[in-house]
Amino acid sequence: MVKVDAAPILNKPSLEDINSIEAVANSIRRSLIIMHKHEKFLHMGSSLSSVDIIATLMFRYINRNGDPLNRDWFILSKGHAAPTLYAALAELGLIPKEELIKIQSIDSILQGHPEISIPGVDMSTGSLGQGISFAVGIAAWIKSRGGRGRVYVLMGDGEQDEGQVWEAITHAATLKLDNLIVIIDANGFQLDGKVDEVKPKPYLPFVWKAIGWRVLWCDGHDIASIMTAIEEALESDRPTVIFAKTIRGYGLKHIENTDKQRVEDIEDVKDFDNNNA
Amino acid sequence: MLKTSTITMRDAVGKILEEIGEEDKDVVVITADVGKATRVYRYGEKFPDRYYNVGIAEQHLIGFASGLAAVGAKPVVVAFAVFLMRAWEQIRNSVARMNLNVKIIGTHSGFSDHADGSSHQTFEDIALMRVLPNMNVVVPADVFDIERSLRSIILEVKGPTYYRIGRDYSPIITEGYDYKFSLGKAYVLRDGYDVTIIGAGVVLYDALVAAKELEKMGISATVINLLSVKPIDVETIEMYARKTGRIVVVEEHMVYGGIGSAVAEVLVERYPVPMRFIGMKTFGRSAKSVRELLDFYNINSKAIVSKCLEVLRYGDRRS
Numbered sequence: 001m002v003k004v005d006a007a008p009i010l011n012k013p014s015l016e017d018i019n020s021i022e023a024v025a026n027s028i029r030r031s032l033i034i035m036h037k038h039e040k041f042l043h044m045g046s047s048l049s050s051v052d053i054i055a056t057l058m059f060r061y062i063n064r065n066g067d068p069l070n071r072d073w074f075i076l077s078k079g080h081a082a083p084t085l086y087a088a089l090a091e092l093g094l095i096p097k098e099e100l101i102k103i104q105s106i107d108s109i110l111q112g113h114p115e116i117s118i119p120g121v122d123m124s125t126g127s128l129g130q131g132i133s134f135a136v137g138i139a140a141w142i143k144s145r146g147g148r149g150r151v152y153v154l155m156g157d158g159e160q161d162e163g164q165v166w167e168a169i170t171h172a173a174t175l176k177l178d179n180l181i182v183i184i185d186a187n188g189f190q191l192d193g194k195v196d197e198v199k200p201k202p203y204l205p206f207v208w209k210a211i212g213w214r215v216l217w218c219d220g221h222d223i224a225s226i227m228t229a230i231e232e233a234l235e236s237d238r239p240t241v242i243f244a245k246t247i248r249g250y251g252l253k254h255i256e257n258t259d260k261q262r263v264e265d266i267e268d269v270k271d272f273d274n275n276n277a
Numbered sequence: 278m279l280k281t282s283t284i285t286m287r288d289a290v291g292k293i294l295e296e297i298g299e300e301d302k303d304v305v306v307i308t309a310d311v312g313k314a315t316r317v318y319r320y321g322e323k324f325p326d327r328y329y330n331v332g333i334a335e336q337h338l339i340g341f342a343s344g345l346a347a348v349g350a351k352p353v354v355v356a357f358a359v360f361l362m363r364a365w366e367q368i369r370n371s372v373a374r375m376n377l378n379v380k381i382i383g384t385h386s387g388f389s390d391h392a393d394g395s396s397h398q399t400f401e402d403i404a405l406m407r408v409l410p411n412m413n414v415v416v417p418a419d420v421f422d423i424e425r426s427l428r429s430i431i432l433e434v435k436g437p438t439y440y441r442i443g444r445d446y447s448p449i450i451t452e453g454y455d456y457k458f459s460l461g462k463a464y465v466l467r468d469g470y471d472v473t474i475i476g477a478g479v480v481l482y483d484a485l486v487a488a489k490e491l492e493k494m495g496i497s498a499t500v501i502n503l504l505s506v507k508p509i510d511v512e513t514i515e516m517y518a519r520k521t522g523r524i525v526v527v528e529e530h531m532v533y534g535g536i537g538s539a540v541a542e543v544l545v546e547r548y549p550v551p552m553r554f555i556g557m558k559t560f561g562r563s564a565k566s567v568r569e570l571l572d573f574y575n576i577n578s579k580a581i582v583s584k585c586l587e588v589l590r591y592g593d594r595r596s
Contacts, residue, residue, distance in 0.1 A: 137344020
């Protein structure tokens, strides 16, 4: 069956599924606040914009069991959202929850950016644009060897500035890697400020589409929307990119949609829960 | 086995890779639109499902290879040395940092691309690769060294390795020697007691010529093939520093951070002796032949003889 641009076979998420992922996402947000209380130098804004996407991927789609060709891979190409990844891995029980507050300490396994030495981390990242090439390599070998594994990559919108992204996505399209799904956490910020001020990128979806990728959109803070997009991507016969519209610092009113990283005036976790309600 | 000793280094690498591809079905060759120039396109014709040409995209070339290694393949990246250096940070962060089993063959290094000039000539790659944790650096002298070492590097050595070769200029240097390649081991091509000449790659041809010239003057020179630049053979280097008391290093590379520096780093801690360095200090240029360039930049037997005579005025023989 030709699936190109056909209507997706919707594996409609149940309310129960959505609720359980939402609960995990909220738990991850709580962990982030606690981590931030112990370590001020975290990329909080960017970590919070990725929470719902990472929670959905890790708790619904990524199957970590099996040999390298038949399990799924998750590459956090925007490595500065490491705190969210660690909090999710703690929810999965792959790293101890007590370790989270030790992030970036000299005696902790949790580095400021992901390292493969950390249980559950598939690639050492931190240098933007490199995760996507790595993922293309994994997806190509899985496809060549007839494996069932899929490769999921989470990138930033600012990260799209890197020339290596062009090199990688053109190659992925050439290889027709239908086992590769990229999600772009489009929170509208890069390090120096708003994407639209630093270097606007309105061309991005057109570029990905012109190269040969299937391009989808979703609300990056709506679990049902994220799941619908991923379900559609799973049916694609091409590599798929999902632009997930997100809000930087989502859930913390003090920093939402600003370039602020630190939250000096958070009193406690309750404060955060109220904001997010 | 190579049938002829008149084959070039890039042809030797291409041929041996084909043999290795036959032996091990996990070996994948990846290039960046230089499949013909590096001769690996033949590997692609033979094993189309284990050959990737990523286009003119060296940064992705390295990242793609690191992904292949992570999922269990044995990737061999083959591209021009100078343009691989464009992806130095990818080699650092996506290969060396994860200690992935990616083999990187830099071709057309040194003066070997004599015609194309300074943009294509590489005199910085040994320094840039040597500085990376986990990275091995191997510089074969000739096609016989390639035959000794390449199979072992791809099939036996685990972890990232940079393998530096040239294009066509391939003088015969190590034919008839019966040493076996072992990572971390240097080889004595000629044993002497007045001065030790250390080098790697095609310049060893001039080192041996210089040693013969010195012999005519009554000076006995050791010549060491530092095939494994990293890990470096500390014992052999120290032994010959003690034995001859003076060292001259010759390289087709910058004298800054290259083989001379590597040897000096060893000796300054173990057994300092007077040393001299022969190598590049600036960018190259176009010429009709590699030979012309080696002479133009004073990286030849004449320069080696003169540096040996100079260093012989210092230090002393210890045995």
